Amino acid sequence: MQLYCIDTGVPENGDATLPLVILHGLFGSADNWRSHIKQWQDERRVIAVDLRNHGRSPHADGMQYAAMAADVVALLDELEVKRFDLLGHSMGGKVAMTLARLHPARVAHLIVADVAPVAYDHGHDDIFAAMRRVEAGRPTSRRDAAALMQEEVDDAATRQFLATNLLRGDDGIMYWRVGLDEISAGYEAIIAPPDGDRPFEGATLLIRGGASHYVPDRYRESVDAVLPNAEWQTLDGAGHWLHAEQPEAFRDAVNRFLAAS
Incomplete structure (x- = not known):
């Protein structure tokens, strides 16, 4: 599966900064992240991926998280990106959690946006x-x-x-x-928990929308089991598409986390 991506390349002053890999949510695409990419690309290489069956990437049967994570790893191998920071929103957050659990040495920082490692009800x-x-x-x-x-x-x-x-x-x-x-x-696989049988113990930020129902407090135990070192941050008033509703606050939270950890 040869995925499409937006790859900004390494900026002149960003050689020592790890690339930031971005994974969109259900029915999204890398294009949805262009305003954020524009802000980040001067400081670091940004690679925003179209997951299978989305954007400009090929269509294929199977929406299991292990398969989608393998697609991303294959793309990063082709780009010769060995270690990176990883950001995923919603479905992309579950792909990111799966990738981090299966390949922990490759993920320096994990940012999960408004999704928990749980099974969700039908909602689409x-x-x-x-x-x-x-x-x-x-x-x-x-x-x-x-x-x-x-x-x-x-x-x-x-x-x-x-x-x-x-x-x-x-x-x-x-x-x-x-x-x-x-x-x-593949919808049943999409609403299922992420794949992987061990926690990701690296530095993690779980950022959620205060007006979203995707990551209520009652999921804290489930989050702790998969992301034991997760820092929680809530964007008050933001819904599920928090990165689009409050772009500056979202970006500030990501920047602060990456700079501090």
């Missing part, structure tokens, strides 16, 4: 329904696609986020660039 039925409605409706514009999605998804921000995955085909029809069939078939 409306999104799958909206995306299938767009497929069936064969819209010829983003406006028409948004109208179709609105029949299933009330939240405008969610519709706007999903629309980042729309492309126009040669026939003028809008289509999803994500592997929707593969993601749907």
Whole structure:
């Protein structure tokens, strides 16, 4: 699996700084992180990855976390990146936890954004329904696609986020660039806990949104079992997409953690 990535390369003054590898969440892509990449790239090499079935990466069966982590490791091997700081949001956070557990010597710092190492309930039925409605409706514009999605998804921000995955085909029809069939078939693996049978004992920051339900206090025991050295930080008022809702506060928390540990 040859993944696509945005790779800024090593900046002139960043030779001694480890690369920062970024893994997006479900239905996201490396493109969602461009504003953060722009801020970080002057100080360090940044590698933002499109996970399988997302963005510009290939589509393939299987959404197990061990498989997705292996995809990322293969990419980093190709780029000759041996040791790195690792940031993952939501589904990407579970990929990051899996990678850190399976290859702890390669991860210097781990940042997990608004996800816990637990199994979650089904929570994307409306999104799958909206995306299938767009497929069936064969819209010829983003406006028409948004109208179709609105029949299933009330939240405008969610519709706007999903629309980042729309492309126009040669026939003028809008289509999803994500592997929707593969993601749907692998959804049970996506909501499952991360893979790995041992804790990651390296320096870790768990940053959560204060208005998000993904990492409540009751998950602390589960987090401690997998990430025993995790520092918790809450961005008050932020929801699940905390890096987009409060970008400066999110970036400040990441920078402080990387500088201090």
